[in-house]
Amino acid sequence: MSRATKLHKASWCALSQLQQYRTKSNFSTSIASRNELFAQEQRRQRDAVGRIDKIEVRYLGLPEDVTLVMNNHISTPFNCAQHLSEGHCRRTALALIDGSVPWDMHRPLQESCTLQLLNFNVSEPHVVNKAFWRTCSFMLGAALTRAFKTEANLQLHSFPGPNIKSGSFIHDIVLETQNWQPSKSEMRAISAEMIRLAAQDLRIERLDVQQEIAQEIFKDSKYKSEQLPSIAQQNNGRVSLYRLGDHIDISRGPMVASTHFLGKCTVSAAHKLAEEGSAGAFYRIQGVALPCGFKLSHVAYGLLEERSQKLNPARLPHEPFEEQQQLQLS
Amino acid sequence: MNQADVTKLISQLRIAVRPSQRNLKNSDGPEGRLLKLRKTVTALMKHERIELYYNRADEARGYAELVRIISNGYNISSLHSIPIPKQLISNAIRHGDRHKATMELADYWLLEKQLVHKLFKVLVPRYENYNVSYTRMYRAPRDYPGMYYRQSVLELRGNPYPSLVMDQSHNRNLLHNVLLDEARKEFRRKKLADLVN
DSSP states (O other): OOOHHHHHHHHHHHHHHHHHHHHHOOOOOHHHHHHHHHHHHOOOHHTTOOOOEEEEEEOOEEEEEOOEEEEEOOHHHHHHHHHHHHHHHHOEEEEEEETTEOOOOSOOOSSSSSEEEEOTTTTOOOOOOOHHHHHHHHHHHHHHHSOOGGGGGEEEEOOOOOOGGOOOEEEEESSSSSOOOOOHHHHHHHHHHHHHHHHHBBBBEEEEEEHHHHHHHTTTTTTHHHHHHHHHHHHTTTEEEEEEEEEEOOOOOOSBBGGGGGEEEEEEEEEEEETTTTEEEEEEEEEEEEEETOOOOOHHHHHHHHHSSSSOOOOOOSOOOOHHHHHHHO | OOOOOOHHSOOOSSSSOOOSSOOOOOOOOHHHHHHHHHHHHHHHHSSEEEEHHHHHHHHHHHHHHHEEETTTOOHHHTTTOOOOOOOOOHHHHHOOOOOOOHHHHHHHSSTTTHHHHHHIIIIHHHTTTTTSSSEEEEEEEEOOOSOOEEEEEEEETOOOOOSSOOOOOOTSSSSSHHHHHHHHHHHHHHHHHHHHO
């Protein structure tokens, strides 16, 4: 099959996925244009690879250590897992390159390296846990975008770096109201939206883009376009974007491979942080989650839920901007 | 009036059983079914962990459970008149090895007779104080390509083999343990602060 056909197939899949989302009432044109730009850039980067070089990937782990010959800038750790078994593909949340660099499962490899595949049960799961917590924040953004009607005028601000010990993952948003007191059923609706995302088993894609393209993508988001210059400055003019279904956000990553890793999840509290403009306000949405396959009794999980309702001490979004970005990039 | 409480005469199973039996397709009819089950129960007592098709495992499980209820000495005289329950282990625990009916039951279900000793001397002491089922069943992956039937693993609890399920409580770095540890620390800090004030 020629590359053109493959690409056509890929874009066709993306298109059909998009059409699915378009049926939703609150699917706005800005999201569509964002996705179009994202897909365009993805295609451009794939075409820019040109002549395909081979790299040797040394896989370390069960069932045995093997050397795989993969395509440079095209093959991902997920492709390596496909050579091993379906179980590896299904279970692996994050890859570890050269024994130290965490790498997204769906991010193309750049050079010959050793590869380890991590799941949530490895003996030293700090990296995976952190990636999971970050993914939860990212998914919370997607869930909020789906949950709110357009009249609410929701704007995602940012999510600070993951801190599991604080007991909650967070996402800071701006709403067009200054006295939103969410009821229990409203919070439950957002939690349900998270679970729905998990059930859809959406791939989480990463794309590194130049600052100009990122500006173009987030041109209608006031806060994101404010944040972009300083993020790009710290990262040689490049910005890493993540996409989940039709939701795109800025994050340093890494994130877990798919949304299906989210098991138990509760969005527990929304705290008003500060007023913004004449009619809006910053809110911090908090939640707690466990990876799928982790069993915890209701009592123990109840304790975690209770704790996650306390205001998370992470940096506040209305504080000076540069410091905030430092945190988001951590 | 003075009738015995029926629920106390027959050992209660600690697992869910299907209301109808499976026929376990074979050419010998019901007898063949029982022979199949006896073979399975014997193998389970002997090896303590076996891998087999799900249907047969699930069917044999109920019989194995009651085998064990048999062997604890318990009000023997009053039980002579009632029909023998089929389950092996629970009966073994309940009536002990001095009970004729129980012995007959063990003799019937265990095709290899040395296992009768194992039942009363090893398994009965092991399960005396259990308040959960004596067997455990897991779903197992099936071969691909291969027979379509669902596979399963049936084991006696407390067997000497390594566990089949992952131990998620001892590694303190797992996500839920990190969260729980932090919650505990915060609780202690709060208690301490309350004490000081």
